[in-house]
Amino acid sequence: MYIQCTKALLEKLKIEKSELLPTKSCEDGAAGFYSWHAHFITINRRKVVVCMNNLTRYTIVLYRPKAKDMMELESRIKEGIRTAFGEEGISEVVINEYIEKCGAVEYSKTAGRSMVANLNKICETVQWYADLLDEDTVIQKRISLSLGKYLVKFDGDYDHPEERLFRELCKMRNLSDSEWDRILEVENYQLKIRLDFENFDIWRRVLIPSSCTFQRLHCVIQETFGWFDYHLHEFRLIGEPEEADHKLPLYAYPIKMRIVDGEDPEVGEYLEPDKYEVKFDTKTSLKDVFKDTDTCIYTYDFGDNWEHVITLEKVIENNNRFPVLLERNGERPPEDVGGESGFEEYMRIISDKNHPEHEAMLQWSEITKEKERTIEEINRRMNYFFR
Incomplete structure:
Protein backbone atom coordinates (compact mmCIF):
# COMPACT_ATOMS: atom_id res chain seq x y z
CA MET A 1 0.00 0.00 0.00
CA TYR A 2 1.40 3.35 -1.03
CA ILE A 3 0.53 6.51 0.90
CA GLN A 4 1.62 9.39 -1.27
CA CYS A 5 1.88 12.46 0.92
CA THR A 6 1.80 16.17 0.22
CA LYS A 7 4.61 18.34 1.55
CA ALA A 8 2.35 19.59 4.36
CA LEU A 9 1.70 16.06 5.60
CA LEU A 10 5.33 14.96 5.26
CA GLU A 11 6.34 17.86 7.49
CA LYS A 12 3.82 16.78 10.13
CA LEU A 13 5.02 13.19 9.92
CA LYS A 14 8.66 14.29 10.05
CA ILE A 15 9.63 11.81 7.35
CA GLU A 16 12.98 12.45 5.72
CA LYS A 17 13.27 12.46 1.93
CA SER A 18 15.72 9.58 2.14
CA GLU A 19 12.98 7.46 3.73
CA LEU A 20 10.54 8.00 0.86
CA LEU A 21 9.99 5.54 -1.95
CA PRO A 22 10.59 7.16 -5.37
CA THR A 23 7.27 8.14 -6.95
CA LYS A 24 8.02 6.20 -10.12
CA SER A 25 8.25 3.02 -8.01
CA CYS A 26 4.69 3.39 -6.72
CA GLU A 27 3.03 0.79 -8.93
CA ASP A 28 0.58 -1.39 -7.05
CA GLY A 29 -0.42 -3.52 -10.03
CA ALA A 30 -4.07 -2.46 -9.87
CA ALA A 31 -3.84 0.99 -11.51
CA GLY A 32 -3.76 2.68 -8.11
CA PHE A 33 -6.53 0.78 -6.33
CA TYR A 34 -4.23 -0.04 -3.41
CA SER A 35 -2.65 3.42 -3.32
CA TRP A 36 -3.84 6.57 -1.57
CA HIS A 37 -2.89 10.23 -1.73
CA ALA A 38 -2.96 12.05 1.60
CA HIS A 39 -2.96 15.71 2.62
CA PHE A 40 -2.86 17.64 5.89
CA ILE A 41 -5.29 20.57 6.21
CA THR A 42 -7.05 22.52 8.94
CA ILE A 43 -10.80 23.06 9.27
CA ASN A 44 -11.93 25.58 11.88
CA ARG A 45 -8.37 25.42 13.27
CA ARG A 46 -8.66 21.65 13.74
CA LYS A 47 -6.16 19.19 12.24
CA VAL A 48 -7.50 17.02 9.45
CA VAL A 49 -5.86 14.28 7.37
CA VAL A 50 -7.65 13.61 4.07
CA CYS A 51 -6.86 10.38 2.20
CA MET A 52 -8.04 9.82 -1.38
CA ASN A 53 -7.86 6.52 -3.23
CA ASN A 54 -5.85 6.99 -6.43
CA LEU A 55 -8.21 5.03 -8.64
CA THR A 56 -11.70 5.55 -7.23
CA ARG A 57 -11.32 8.93 -5.42
CA TYR A 58 -12.99 7.35 -2.40
CA THR A 59 -12.12 9.42 0.67
CA ILE A 60 -11.12 8.66 4.26
CA VAL A 61 -11.02 11.54 6.76
CA LEU A 62 -9.15 11.60 10.09
CA TYR A 63 -10.28 14.50 12.28
CA ARG A 64 -8.25 15.99 15.12
CA PRO A 65 -5.65 13.18 15.08
CA LYS A 66 -3.48 13.13 18.17
CA ALA A 67 0.30 12.71 18.17
CA LYS A 68 -0.10 8.94 18.57
CA ASP A 69 -2.46 8.81 15.59
CA MET A 70 0.11 10.60 13.44
CA MET A 71 2.85 8.25 14.61
CA GLU A 72 0.68 5.28 13.62
CA LEU A 73 -0.88 6.90 10.57
CA GLU A 74 -0.72 3.78 8.40
CA SER A 75 -2.73 1.83 11.00
CA ARG A 76 -5.25 4.63 11.39
CA ILE A 77 -5.75 4.92 7.63
CA LYS A 78 -6.34 1.17 7.35
CA GLU A 79 -8.72 1.36 10.29
CA GLY A 80 -10.51 4.23 8.52
CA ILE A 81 -10.77 2.16 5.33
CA ARG A 82 -12.16 -0.80 7.27
CA THR A 83 -14.70 1.40 9.09
CA ALA A 84 -15.90 3.29 6.01
CA PHE A 85 -16.12 0.19 3.83
CA GLY A 86 -18.11 -1.53 6.56
CA GLU A 87 -20.54 1.40 6.70
CA GLU A 88 -20.98 1.10 2.93
CA GLY A 89 -22.22 -2.45 3.50
CA ILE A 90 -19.17 -4.19 2.03
CA SER A 91 -18.82 -7.65 3.55
CA GLU A 92 -16.07 -8.27 6.09
CA VAL A 93 -14.56 -10.99 3.89
CA VAL A 94 -14.13 -8.51 1.01
CA ILE A 95 -12.74 -5.82 3.31
CA ASN A 96 -10.18 -8.25 4.74
CA GLU A 97 -9.14 -9.27 1.23
CA TYR A 98 -8.66 -5.64 0.21
CA ILE A 99 -6.58 -4.83 3.30
CA GLU A 100 -4.47 -7.93 2.73
CA LYS A 101 -3.83 -7.01 -0.90
CA CYS A 102 -2.84 -3.49 0.18
CA GLY A 103 0.06 -5.02 2.07
CA ALA A 104 2.61 -3.09 4.10
CA VAL A 105 2.58 0.69 3.91
CA GLU A 106 5.28 2.59 2.08
CA TYR A 107 5.42 6.38 1.97
CA SER A 108 6.12 8.45 -1.10
CA LYS A 109 5.62 11.94 -2.47
CA THR A 110 2.59 12.87 -4.57
CA ALA A 111 2.34 11.65 -8.15
CA GLY A 112 2.10 14.81 -10.22
CA ARG A 113 -0.07 17.87 -10.64
CA SER A 114 -3.18 16.08 -11.84
CA MET A 115 -3.43 13.84 -8.79
CA VAL A 116 -2.69 16.75 -6.45
CA ALA A 117 -5.41 18.82 -8.15
CA ASN A 118 -7.88 16.00 -7.55
CA LEU A 119 -6.79 15.73 -3.94
CA ASN A 120 -7.15 19.49 -3.42
CA LYS A 121 -10.64 19.37 -4.87
CA ILE A 122 -11.56 16.58 -2.47
CA CYS A 123 -10.19 18.64 0.43
CA GLU A 124 -12.37 21.60 -0.61
CA THR A 125 -15.39 19.31 -0.65
CA VAL A 126 -14.52 17.99 2.83
CA GLN A 127 -14.66 21.57 4.09
CA TRP A 128 -18.13 21.99 2.59
CA TYR A 129 -19.20 18.96 4.64
CA ALA A 130 -17.61 20.27 7.84
CA ASP A 131 -20.95 20.27 9.65
CA LEU A 132 -20.86 16.46 9.54
CA LEU A 133 -17.60 16.26 11.48
CA ASP A 134 -17.96 14.37 14.75
CA GLU A 135 -15.92 15.91 17.57
CA ASP A 136 -15.87 12.62 19.48
CA THR A 137 -14.05 10.40 16.98
CA VAL A 138 -10.98 10.50 14.74
CA ILE A 139 -12.36 8.36 11.90
CA GLN A 140 -15.13 10.30 10.14
CA LYS A 141 -17.26 7.59 8.53
CA ARG A 142 -20.20 9.95 7.93
CA ILE A 143 -18.18 12.17 5.59
CA SER A 144 -16.85 9.12 3.73
CA LEU A 145 -20.42 7.98 3.06
CA SER A 146 -21.47 11.44 1.87
CA LEU A 147 -18.43 12.05 -0.33
CA GLY A 148 -18.82 8.59 -1.83
CA LYS A 149 -22.10 9.77 -3.37
CA TYR A 150 -20.63 13.09 -4.52
CA LEU A 151 -20.29 13.36 -8.31
CA VAL A 152 -16.61 13.57 -9.32
CA LYS A 153 -14.95 14.18 -12.69
CA PHE A 154 -12.78 11.34 -14.02
CA ASP A 155 -10.84 12.01 -17.22
CA GLY A 156 -13.64 13.99 -18.86
CA ASP A 157 -16.45 11.81 -17.47
CA TYR A 158 -18.39 11.96 -14.18
CA ASP A 159 -18.93 9.16 -11.69
CA HIS A 160 -19.55 8.45 -8.01
CA PRO A 161 -16.51 7.27 -5.96
CA GLU A 162 -18.70 4.83 -4.06
CA GLU A 163 -19.84 3.10 -7.26
CA ARG A 164 -16.32 3.02 -8.68
CA LEU A 165 -15.20 1.44 -5.42
CA PHE A 166 -17.83 -1.30 -5.71
CA ARG A 167 -16.86 -2.02 -9.32
CA GLU A 168 -13.17 -2.27 -8.46
CA LEU A 169 -13.88 -4.58 -5.52
CA CYS A 170 -15.84 -6.80 -7.92
CA LYS A 171 -12.83 -6.91 -10.25
CA MET A 172 -10.59 -7.72 -7.30
CA ARG A 173 -12.75 -10.81 -6.70
CA ASN A 174 -12.92 -11.73 -10.40
CA LEU A 175 -16.58 -10.75 -10.66
CA SER A 176 -18.22 -8.66 -13.35
CA ASP A 177 -18.30 -5.01 -12.32
CA SER A 178 -22.12 -5.13 -12.02
CA GLU A 179 -22.23 -7.95 -9.44
CA TRP A 180 -22.31 -5.64 -6.44
CA ASP A 181 -24.77 -7.83 -4.60
CA ARG A 182 -22.06 -10.49 -4.18
CA ILE A 183 -19.72 -8.17 -2.24
CA LEU A 184 -22.37 -6.49 -0.07
CA GLU A 185 -23.71 -7.56 3.28
CA VAL A 186 -25.87 -4.66 4.46
CA PRO A 333 -54.19 13.68 7.37
CA PRO A 334 -54.00 16.83 5.24
CA GLU A 335 -51.28 19.31 6.19
CA ASP A 336 -52.40 21.98 8.68
CA VAL A 337 -55.73 20.28 9.34
CA GLY A 338 -55.48 21.07 13.04
CA GLY A 339 -54.16 17.93 14.68
CA GLU A 340 -56.13 14.79 15.48
CA SER A 341 -59.30 16.67 16.47
CA GLY A 342 -59.11 18.73 13.28
CA PHE A 343 -58.64 15.54 11.26
CA GLU A 344 -61.74 14.00 12.84
CA GLU A 345 -63.72 17.11 11.98
CA TYR A 346 -62.33 17.01 8.43
CA MET A 347 -63.36 13.36 8.03
CA ARG A 348 -66.86 14.14 9.36
CA ILE A 349 -67.33 16.99 6.84
CA ILE A 350 -66.04 15.24 3.71
CA SER A 351 -68.09 12.12 4.46
CA ASP A 352 -71.29 14.22 4.58
CA LYS A 353 -72.16 15.53 1.10
CA ASN A 354 -74.93 17.66 2.58
CA HIS A 355 -72.64 19.51 4.96
CA PRO A 356 -72.46 23.22 4.04
CA GLU A 357 -68.62 23.13 4.13
CA HIS A 358 -68.30 19.91 2.15
CA GLU A 359 -67.30 21.43 -1.22
CA ALA A 360 -64.94 23.99 0.30
CA MET A 361 -63.26 21.31 2.39
CA LEU A 362 -62.80 19.07 -0.66
CA GLN A 363 -61.18 21.90 -2.64
CA TRP A 364 -58.86 22.77 0.27
CA SER A 365 -57.86 19.13 0.80
CA GLU A 366 -56.87 18.70 -2.87
CA ILE A 367 -53.92 21.00 -2.11
CA THR A 368 -53.00 19.68 1.34
CA LYS A 369 -53.80 15.96 1.39
Whole structure:
Protein backbone atom coordinates (compact mmCIF):
# COMPACT_ATOMS: atom_id res chain seq x y z
CA MET A 1 0.00 0.00 0.00
CA TYR A 2 1.40 3.35 -1.03
CA ILE A 3 0.53 6.51 0.90
CA GLN A 4 1.62 9.39 -1.27
CA CYS A 5 1.88 12.46 0.92
CA THR A 6 1.80 16.17 0.22
CA LYS A 7 4.61 18.34 1.55
CA ALA A 8 2.35 19.59 4.36
CA LEU A 9 1.70 16.06 5.60
CA LEU A 10 5.33 14.96 5.26
CA GLU A 11 6.34 17.86 7.49
CA LYS A 12 3.82 16.78 10.13
CA LEU A 13 5.02 13.19 9.92
CA LYS A 14 8.66 14.29 10.05
CA ILE A 15 9.63 11.81 7.35
CA GLU A 16 12.98 12.45 5.72
CA LYS A 17 13.27 12.46 1.93
CA SER A 18 15.72 9.58 2.14
CA GLU A 19 12.98 7.46 3.73
CA LEU A 20 10.54 8.00 0.86
CA LEU A 21 9.99 5.54 -1.95
CA PRO A 22 10.59 7.16 -5.37
CA THR A 23 7.27 8.14 -6.95
CA LYS A 24 8.02 6.20 -10.12
CA SER A 25 8.25 3.02 -8.01
CA CYS A 26 4.69 3.39 -6.72
CA GLU A 27 3.03 0.79 -8.93
CA ASP A 28 0.58 -1.39 -7.05
CA GLY A 29 -0.42 -3.52 -10.03
CA ALA A 30 -4.07 -2.46 -9.87
CA ALA A 31 -3.84 0.99 -11.51
CA GLY A 32 -3.76 2.68 -8.11
CA PHE A 33 -6.53 0.78 -6.33
CA TYR A 34 -4.23 -0.04 -3.41
CA SER A 35 -2.65 3.42 -3.32
CA TRP A 36 -3.84 6.57 -1.57
CA HIS A 37 -2.89 10.23 -1.73
CA ALA A 38 -2.96 12.05 1.60
CA HIS A 39 -2.96 15.71 2.62
CA PHE A 40 -2.86 17.64 5.89
CA ILE A 41 -5.29 20.57 6.21
CA THR A 42 -7.05 22.52 8.94
CA ILE A 43 -10.80 23.06 9.27
CA ASN A 44 -11.93 25.58 11.88
CA ARG A 45 -8.37 25.42 13.27
CA ARG A 46 -8.66 21.65 13.74
CA LYS A 47 -6.16 19.19 12.24
CA VAL A 48 -7.50 17.02 9.45
CA VAL A 49 -5.86 14.28 7.37
CA VAL A 50 -7.65 13.61 4.07
CA CYS A 51 -6.86 10.38 2.20
CA MET A 52 -8.04 9.82 -1.38
CA ASN A 53 -7.86 6.52 -3.23
CA ASN A 54 -5.85 6.99 -6.43
CA LEU A 55 -8.21 5.03 -8.64
CA THR A 56 -11.70 5.55 -7.23
CA ARG A 57 -11.32 8.93 -5.42
CA TYR A 58 -12.99 7.35 -2.40
CA THR A 59 -12.12 9.42 0.67
CA ILE A 60 -11.12 8.66 4.26
CA VAL A 61 -11.02 11.54 6.76
CA LEU A 62 -9.15 11.60 10.09
CA TYR A 63 -10.28 14.50 12.28
CA ARG A 64 -8.25 15.99 15.12
CA PRO A 65 -5.65 13.18 15.08
CA LYS A 66 -3.48 13.13 18.17
CA ALA A 67 0.30 12.71 18.17
CA LYS A 68 -0.10 8.94 18.57
CA ASP A 69 -2.46 8.81 15.59
CA MET A 70 0.11 10.60 13.44
CA MET A 71 2.85 8.25 14.61
CA GLU A 72 0.68 5.28 13.62
CA LEU A 73 -0.88 6.90 10.57
CA GLU A 74 -0.72 3.78 8.40
CA SER A 75 -2.73 1.83 11.00
CA ARG A 76 -5.25 4.63 11.39
CA ILE A 77 -5.75 4.92 7.63
CA LYS A 78 -6.34 1.17 7.35
CA GLU A 79 -8.72 1.36 10.29
CA GLY A 80 -10.51 4.23 8.52
CA ILE A 81 -10.77 2.16 5.33
CA ARG A 82 -12.16 -0.80 7.27
CA THR A 83 -14.70 1.40 9.09
CA ALA A 84 -15.90 3.29 6.01
CA PHE A 85 -16.12 0.19 3.83
CA GLY A 86 -18.11 -1.53 6.56
CA GLU A 87 -20.54 1.40 6.70
CA GLU A 88 -20.98 1.10 2.93
CA GLY A 89 -22.22 -2.45 3.50
CA ILE A 90 -19.17 -4.19 2.03
CA SER A 91 -18.82 -7.65 3.55
CA GLU A 92 -16.07 -8.27 6.09
CA VAL A 93 -14.56 -10.99 3.89
CA VAL A 94 -14.13 -8.51 1.01
CA ILE A 95 -12.74 -5.82 3.31
CA ASN A 96 -10.18 -8.25 4.74
CA GLU A 97 -9.14 -9.27 1.23
CA TYR A 98 -8.66 -5.64 0.21
CA ILE A 99 -6.58 -4.83 3.30
CA GLU A 100 -4.47 -7.93 2.73
CA LYS A 101 -3.83 -7.01 -0.90
CA CYS A 102 -2.84 -3.49 0.18
CA GLY A 103 0.06 -5.02 2.07
CA ALA A 104 2.61 -3.09 4.10
CA VAL A 105 2.58 0.69 3.91
CA GLU A 106 5.28 2.59 2.08
CA TYR A 107 5.42 6.38 1.97
CA SER A 108 6.12 8.45 -1.10
CA LYS A 109 5.62 11.94 -2.47
CA THR A 110 2.59 12.87 -4.57
CA ALA A 111 2.34 11.65 -8.15
CA GLY A 112 2.10 14.81 -10.22
CA ARG A 113 -0.07 17.87 -10.64
CA SER A 114 -3.18 16.08 -11.84
CA MET A 115 -3.43 13.84 -8.79
CA VAL A 116 -2.69 16.75 -6.45
CA ALA A 117 -5.41 18.82 -8.15
CA ASN A 118 -7.88 16.00 -7.55
CA LEU A 119 -6.79 15.73 -3.94
CA ASN A 120 -7.15 19.49 -3.42
CA LYS A 121 -10.64 19.37 -4.87
CA ILE A 122 -11.56 16.58 -2.47
CA CYS A 123 -10.19 18.64 0.43
CA GLU A 124 -12.37 21.60 -0.61
CA THR A 125 -15.39 19.31 -0.65
CA VAL A 126 -14.52 17.99 2.83
CA GLN A 127 -14.66 21.57 4.09
CA TRP A 128 -18.13 21.99 2.59
CA TYR A 129 -19.20 18.96 4.64
CA ALA A 130 -17.61 20.27 7.84
CA ASP A 131 -20.95 20.27 9.65
CA LEU A 132 -20.86 16.46 9.54
CA LEU A 133 -17.60 16.26 11.48
CA ASP A 134 -17.96 14.37 14.75
CA GLU A 135 -15.92 15.91 17.57
CA ASP A 136 -15.87 12.62 19.48
CA THR A 137 -14.05 10.40 16.98
CA VAL A 138 -10.98 10.50 14.74
CA ILE A 139 -12.36 8.36 11.90
CA GLN A 140 -15.13 10.30 10.14
CA LYS A 141 -17.26 7.59 8.53
CA ARG A 142 -20.20 9.95 7.93
CA ILE A 143 -18.18 12.17 5.59
CA SER A 144 -16.85 9.12 3.73
CA LEU A 145 -20.42 7.98 3.06
CA SER A 146 -21.47 11.44 1.87
CA LEU A 147 -18.43 12.05 -0.33
CA GLY A 148 -18.82 8.59 -1.83
CA LYS A 149 -22.10 9.77 -3.37
CA TYR A 150 -20.63 13.09 -4.52
CA LEU A 151 -20.29 13.36 -8.31
CA VAL A 152 -16.61 13.57 -9.32
CA LYS A 153 -14.95 14.18 -12.69
CA PHE A 154 -12.78 11.34 -14.02
CA ASP A 155 -10.84 12.01 -17.22
CA GLY A 156 -13.64 13.99 -18.86
CA ASP A 157 -16.45 11.81 -17.47
CA TYR A 158 -18.39 11.96 -14.18
CA ASP A 159 -18.93 9.16 -11.69
CA HIS A 160 -19.55 8.45 -8.01
CA PRO A 161 -16.51 7.27 -5.96
CA GLU A 162 -18.70 4.83 -4.06
CA GLU A 163 -19.84 3.10 -7.26
CA ARG A 164 -16.32 3.02 -8.68
CA LEU A 165 -15.20 1.44 -5.42
CA PHE A 166 -17.83 -1.30 -5.71
CA ARG A 167 -16.86 -2.02 -9.32
CA GLU A 168 -13.17 -2.27 -8.46
CA LEU A 169 -13.88 -4.58 -5.52
CA CYS A 170 -15.84 -6.80 -7.92
CA LYS A 171 -12.83 -6.91 -10.25
CA MET A 172 -10.59 -7.72 -7.30
CA ARG A 173 -12.75 -10.81 -6.70
CA ASN A 174 -12.92 -11.73 -10.40
CA LEU A 175 -16.58 -10.75 -10.66
CA SER A 176 -18.22 -8.66 -13.35
CA ASP A 177 -18.30 -5.01 -12.32
CA SER A 178 -22.12 -5.13 -12.02
CA GLU A 179 -22.23 -7.95 -9.44
CA TRP A 180 -22.31 -5.64 -6.44
CA ASP A 181 -24.77 -7.83 -4.60
CA ARG A 182 -22.06 -10.49 -4.18
CA ILE A 183 -19.72 -8.17 -2.24
CA LEU A 184 -22.37 -6.49 -0.07
CA GLU A 185 -23.71 -7.56 3.28
CA VAL A 186 -25.87 -4.66 4.46
CA GLU A 187 -27.59 -4.62 7.82
CA ASN A 188 -31.15 -3.39 7.20
CA TYR A 189 -33.84 -2.45 9.70
CA GLN A 190 -37.48 -3.24 9.05
CA LEU A 191 -39.35 -0.38 10.69
CA LYS A 192 -43.07 0.13 11.19
CA ILE A 193 -43.93 3.82 11.37
CA ARG A 194 -47.41 4.40 12.77
CA LEU A 195 -49.29 7.65 13.28
CA ASP A 196 -50.33 7.73 16.93
CA PHE A 197 -54.10 7.94 16.40
CA GLU A 198 -56.73 6.34 18.58
CA ASN A 199 -59.38 6.00 15.89
CA PHE A 200 -57.35 5.63 12.67
CA ASP A 201 -54.92 2.93 11.52
CA ILE A 202 -52.31 4.80 9.42
CA TRP A 203 -48.84 3.29 9.05
CA ARG A 204 -45.92 2.58 6.71
CA ARG A 205 -43.49 -0.35 6.80
CA VAL A 206 -40.01 0.39 5.42
CA LEU A 207 -36.66 -1.31 4.98
CA ILE A 208 -33.68 0.96 5.58
CA PRO A 209 -29.92 0.39 6.09
CA SER A 210 -28.92 0.71 9.73
CA SER A 211 -26.05 3.04 8.75
CA CYS A 212 -28.53 5.68 7.53
CA THR A 213 -28.81 8.83 9.61
CA PHE A 214 -31.95 10.01 11.31
CA GLN A 215 -31.94 12.87 8.81
CA ARG A 216 -32.36 10.26 6.08
CA LEU A 217 -35.10 8.54 8.07
CA HIS A 218 -36.83 11.93 8.30
CA CYS A 219 -36.73 12.14 4.49
CA VAL A 220 -38.10 8.59 4.23
CA ILE A 221 -41.02 9.39 6.53
CA GLN A 222 -41.80 12.57 4.63
CA GLU A 223 -41.75 10.71 1.31
CA THR A 224 -43.66 7.59 2.32
CA PHE A 225 -46.39 9.52 4.13
CA GLY A 226 -46.49 12.22 1.48
CA TRP A 227 -45.85 15.05 3.96
CA PHE A 228 -44.67 18.30 2.40
CA ASP A 229 -41.81 18.97 4.89
CA TYR A 230 -43.18 22.44 5.60
CA HIS A 231 -42.71 22.25 9.36
CA LEU A 232 -40.16 21.48 12.07
CA HIS A 233 -39.49 17.94 13.21
CA GLU A 234 -37.55 15.92 15.77
CA PHE A 235 -37.01 12.37 17.01
CA ARG A 236 -37.02 11.46 20.67
CA LEU A 237 -36.68 8.54 23.02
CA ILE A 238 -39.08 8.57 25.93
CA GLY A 239 -39.10 7.01 29.37
CA GLU A 240 -41.89 5.76 31.59
CA PRO A 241 -44.09 8.40 33.29
CA GLU A 242 -43.84 8.80 37.07
CA GLU A 243 -47.43 7.60 37.34
CA ALA A 244 -48.38 4.56 35.28
CA ASP A 245 -51.08 6.32 33.26
CA HIS A 246 -51.03 4.87 29.76
CA LYS A 247 -53.63 7.38 28.60
CA LEU A 248 -51.06 10.15 28.56
CA PRO A 249 -50.27 11.57 25.10
CA LEU A 250 -46.76 10.73 23.90
CA TYR A 251 -45.53 14.32 24.22
CA ALA A 252 -46.26 14.17 27.96
CA TYR A 253 -43.82 11.31 28.60
CA PRO A 254 -40.39 12.16 30.08
CA ILE A 255 -37.69 12.64 27.42
CA LYS A 256 -34.50 10.56 27.54
CA MET A 257 -33.01 11.77 24.24
CA ARG A 258 -33.85 14.32 21.56
CA ILE A 259 -32.49 13.91 18.04
CA VAL A 260 -32.92 17.30 16.43
CA ASP A 261 -32.50 18.87 13.00
CA GLY A 262 -28.76 19.30 12.48
CA GLU A 263 -29.35 21.86 9.73
CA ASP A 264 -31.53 24.23 11.80
CA PRO A 265 -29.32 27.04 13.18
CA GLU A 266 -31.94 27.98 15.80
CA VAL A 267 -32.49 24.49 17.15
CA GLY A 268 -30.39 25.09 20.26
CA GLU A 269 -32.73 27.76 21.59
CA TYR A 270 -35.28 25.31 22.98
CA LEU A 271 -33.01 22.45 24.08
CA GLU A 272 -32.26 21.52 27.70
CA PRO A 273 -29.20 19.22 27.55
CA ASP A 274 -29.02 19.09 31.34
CA LYS A 275 -32.35 17.21 31.36
CA TYR A 276 -31.82 14.79 28.45
CA GLU A 277 -29.26 13.70 25.89
CA VAL A 278 -29.14 15.74 22.67
CA LYS A 279 -28.00 14.45 19.29
CA PHE A 280 -28.15 15.86 15.75
CA ASP A 281 -29.93 13.89 13.04
CA THR A 282 -27.18 14.63 10.50
CA LYS A 283 -24.57 12.88 12.67
CA THR A 284 -26.57 10.10 14.32
CA SER A 285 -27.11 6.76 12.57
CA LEU A 286 -30.06 4.46 13.23
CA LYS A 287 -27.83 1.78 14.74
CA ASP A 288 -26.41 4.34 17.18
CA VAL A 289 -29.86 4.47 18.78
CA PHE A 290 -31.62 1.20 17.95
CA LYS A 291 -28.82 -0.84 19.51
CA ASP A 292 -30.34 0.11 22.87
CA THR A 293 -34.06 0.37 22.08
CA ASP A 294 -36.65 -0.83 19.59
CA THR A 295 -38.91 2.24 19.68
CA CYS A 296 -38.62 5.98 19.17
CA ILE A 297 -41.00 8.83 18.39
CA TYR A 298 -40.91 11.14 15.36
CA THR A 299 -42.81 14.42 15.65
CA TYR A 300 -43.67 16.46 12.59
CA ASP A 301 -45.27 19.93 12.82
CA PHE A 302 -45.17 21.11 16.43
CA GLY A 303 -48.53 22.86 15.88
CA ASP A 304 -50.62 19.91 14.65
CA ASN A 305 -48.17 17.66 16.54
CA TRP A 306 -48.20 14.57 14.34
CA GLU A 307 -46.62 11.84 16.48
CA HIS A 308 -45.23 8.81 14.60
CA VAL A 309 -44.30 5.74 16.65
CA ILE A 310 -41.30 4.00 15.02
CA THR A 311 -40.84 0.35 15.93
CA LEU A 312 -37.90 -1.84 14.95
CA GLU A 313 -39.56 -5.10 13.87
CA LYS A 314 -36.56 -7.09 12.65
CA VAL A 315 -32.95 -6.88 11.45
CA ILE A 316 -32.22 -8.30 7.99
CA GLU A 317 -28.86 -8.93 6.31
CA ASN A 318 -29.09 -8.45 2.53
CA ASN A 319 -27.65 -6.31 -0.28
CA ASN A 320 -30.20 -3.51 -0.07
CA ARG A 321 -28.43 -0.13 0.02
CA PHE A 322 -31.37 2.29 -0.17
CA PRO A 323 -34.61 2.79 1.79
CA VAL A 324 -37.60 0.86 0.44
CA LEU A 325 -41.30 1.14 1.22
CA LEU A 326 -42.65 -2.39 1.78
CA GLU A 327 -46.27 -1.86 2.84
CA ARG A 328 -48.63 0.91 3.84
CA ASN A 329 -52.07 1.44 5.26
CA GLY A 330 -54.30 4.51 5.44
CA GLU A 331 -54.05 8.01 4.02
CA ARG A 332 -52.33 10.54 6.24
CA PRO A 333 -54.19 13.68 7.37
CA PRO A 334 -54.00 16.83 5.24
CA GLU A 335 -51.28 19.31 6.19
CA ASP A 336 -52.40 21.98 8.68
CA VAL A 337 -55.73 20.28 9.34
CA GLY A 338 -55.48 21.07 13.04
CA GLY A 339 -54.16 17.93 14.68
CA GLU A 340 -56.13 14.79 15.48
CA SER A 341 -59.30 16.67 16.47
CA GLY A 342 -59.11 18.73 13.28
CA PHE A 343 -58.64 15.54 11.26
CA GLU A 344 -61.74 14.00 12.84
CA GLU A 345 -63.72 17.11 11.98
CA TYR A 346 -62.33 17.01 8.43
CA MET A 347 -63.36 13.36 8.03
CA ARG A 348 -66.86 14.14 9.36
CA ILE A 349 -67.33 16.99 6.84
CA ILE A 350 -66.04 15.24 3.71
CA SER A 351 -68.09 12.12 4.46
CA ASP A 352 -71.29 14.22 4.58
CA LYS A 353 -72.16 15.53 1.10
CA ASN A 354 -74.93 17.66 2.58
CA HIS A 355 -72.64 19.51 4.96
CA PRO A 356 -72.46 23.22 4.04
CA GLU A 357 -68.62 23.13 4.13
CA HIS A 358 -68.30 19.91 2.15
CA GLU A 359 -67.30 21.43 -1.22
CA ALA A 360 -64.94 23.99 0.30
CA MET A 361 -63.26 21.31 2.39
CA LEU A 362 -62.80 19.07 -0.66
CA GLN A 363 -61.18 21.90 -2.64
CA TRP A 364 -58.86 22.77 0.27
CA SER A 365 -57.86 19.13 0.80
CA GLU A 366 -56.87 18.70 -2.87
CA ILE A 367 -53.92 21.00 -2.11
CA THR A 368 -53.00 19.68 1.34
CA LYS A 369 -53.80 15.96 1.39
CA GLU A 370 -51.51 13.07 0.49
CA LYS A 371 -51.12 12.66 -3.27
CA GLU A 372 -52.16 9.36 -4.82
CA ARG A 373 -49.04 7.30 -5.67
CA THR A 374 -48.29 3.61 -5.91
CA ILE A 375 -45.63 1.95 -3.76
CA GLU A 376 -43.57 1.49 -6.94
CA GLU A 377 -43.72 5.23 -7.69
CA ILE A 378 -42.62 6.12 -4.16
CA ASN A 379 -39.73 3.66 -4.29
CA ARG A 380 -38.55 4.96 -7.67
CA ARG A 381 -38.50 8.47 -6.27
CA MET A 382 -36.62 7.41 -3.13
CA ASN A 383 -34.12 5.40 -5.14
CA TYR A 384 -33.42 8.41 -7.36
CA PHE A 385 -33.24 10.80 -4.41
CA PHE A 386 -30.94 8.69 -2.23
CA ARG A 387 -28.62 7.82 -5.10
